[in-house]
Amino acid sequence: MFDGTGYKGIDLLAGGLPCPPFSVAGKQLGDKDERNLFPAAIRLVDETRPKAVMIENVRGFLSAVFEDYRGFIRGELKKLGYEAHWRLFNASDYGVPQLRPRVLIVALRDDIKDNFEWPSPSPFDAPTVGETLVDLMSANGWKGAKAWAKRANDVAPTLVGGSKKHGGPDLGPTRARAAWATLGVNGKSIAEEAPERDFVGMPRLTVRMAARIQGFDDAWQFHGKKTAAYRQVGNAFPPPVARAVADKVRAAIETRTVYQALAV
Numbered sequence: 420m421f422d423g424t425g426y427k428g429i430d431l432l433a434g435g436l437p438c439p440p441f442s443v444a445g446k447q448l449g450d451k452d453e454r455n456l457f458p459a460a461i462r463l464v465d466e467t468r469p470k471a472v473m474i475e476n477v478r479g480f481l482s483a484v485f486e487d488y489r490g491f492i493r494g495e496l497k498k499l500g501y502e503a504h505w506r507l508f509n510a511s512d513y514g515v516p517q518l519r520p521r522v523l524i525v526a527l528r529d530d531i532k533d534n535f536e537w538p539s540p541s542p543f544d545a546p547t548v549g550e551t552l553v554d555l556m557s558a559n560g561w562k563g564a565k566a567w568a569k570r571a572n573d574v575a576p577t578l579v580g581g582s583k584k585h586g587g588p589d590l591g592p593t594r595a596r597a598a599w600a601t602l603g604v605n606g607k608s609i610a611e612e613a614p615e616r617d618f619v620g621m622p623r624l625t626v627r628m629a630a631r632i633q634g635f636d637d638a639w640q641f642h643g644k645k646t647a648a649y650r651q652v653g654n655a656f657p658p659p660v661a662r663a664v665a666d667k668v669r670a671a672i673e674t675r676t677v678y679q680a681l682a683v
Contacts, residue, residue, distance in 0.1 A: 423466035430672055431665070432467055435475040435656050436460060442479045449488050457488075461495050464526070471535075471668045472496070472526040475656045478507060480522045492524075501526040504535075508664075510657040512540035515634040516551045517575040519657060523664055527671060534671035538663040547572050548602050552628050561614040567622065571602040575632050580653025588649035590624070609649050626652060634659040 423432075440452035449455065464472055480489070489505070496503045503526040510519035527535050549568030557564040576598040579591035590599050590606030599606035603621050610623035624632070626641060626648045634657035641648040 421463075423463040426467045429467050429469045431471050431473060431668060432460075432464060432469040433473040433661075433665070434460070435654075438477040438479075441482070441485060442477045447479060447482065447484060449485055450491075457492055461492070461499075464496065464501070465499055468499075470528050470531060470672050472501065472503075472524070473661075473664060473668060474524040475661075476522050476524070478520045478522060481505070481507060496526045500529050502529060502532040504537075506537055508660055510634065510660050511545040511574045513538075513657070513660045513663050514541050514543070514545050515574075515632075515657045515659050516546045516548055517578060517632050517634075517657070519577045521656060521660070523660075525664065525668060527668070531671050531674070534674040536667060536671075538667050545574050548575050548604070548632065551631050552624075555625070555628050555631065556613055556622060558613040560616040561618050561622070562616060563614075563618065567603050571604065573602060575599070575602065578629060578632060578653045580650045580655075588646050588653070609645055611645065629653065633657050 436456045437454040440449050440455040441447060450457070460472075460474060479485075493503045503524060505522055505524045507520055507522055510517050510521070525535065547568075549571035552571070553564055553568035556567060561567075576591070576595050579589075579595055588609040590596055590604070590609075596606035600621065605621040605623045608623060609629070610625050612625060614622045626645060627637065629649060629652045630639060630641065631637070633652055633655055635652070635655075636658075641651045643651075
């Protein structure tokens with residue numbers, strides 16, 4: 420078991436917790452699911468005593484069935500001196516070419532809690548899948564890349580990272596693959612590289628393409644073979660959304676509260 424006491428006093432404790440206990444795609448067992456790591460996260464908050472906490476999970480966390488458990492989490496953090504809030508974010512509202520609704524939980528130490536405010540969505544539309552990937556689809560000279568990009572004229576459905584239960588990487592269950600098909604993408608598997616010059620049909624995404632859909636820049640490196648690399652991408656939280664919230668957390672941490680002196 421990881422011991423966080425050596426990191427006591429850090430600015431931020433951040434992470435994404437396993438989603439199956441709360442996902443509507445699963446049984447929604449919540450705290451009764453052995454994969455629920457909220458107790459471990461609360462333990463780490465106690466051990467590290469950060470100025471702020473940022474935790475990501477799926478939209479199902481906000482389901483009515485988990486109202487009591489959300490109250491429990493808020494109460495446990497309150498005992499440790501933190502005030503917790505949560506909000507549902509859509510990645511496409513922050514420039515990511517993907518819907519990806521996700522819940523962010525932010526808890527701030529009592530002495531800085533009043534300095535935090537949530538970020539505002541971008542006033543601009545997110546780029547489409549075609550706009551995002553046309554250069555990568557063209558990397559091997561595919562003649563149909565521009566025509567494909569015109570068809571892929573919307574943001575992507577949520578990328579699914581998969582798990583050990585699945586034999587290889589794909590873009591999700593039947594409904595998700597059907598949504599990808601409307602964008603001209605074959606979601607049954609992940610490709611090693613971009614289509615060749617004379618390719619005909621619906622192209623597959625590469626790991627790098629999937630990373631762009633998640634909002635990663637091209638300098639970000641993923642390790643391991645295709646399946647392992649894709650799971651790193653597909654299970655990630657989009658960096659642009661994380662940065663938008665983290666910038667507000669940093670501002671709260673760095674803001675000094677000034678009290679005006681009153682003449683007596």
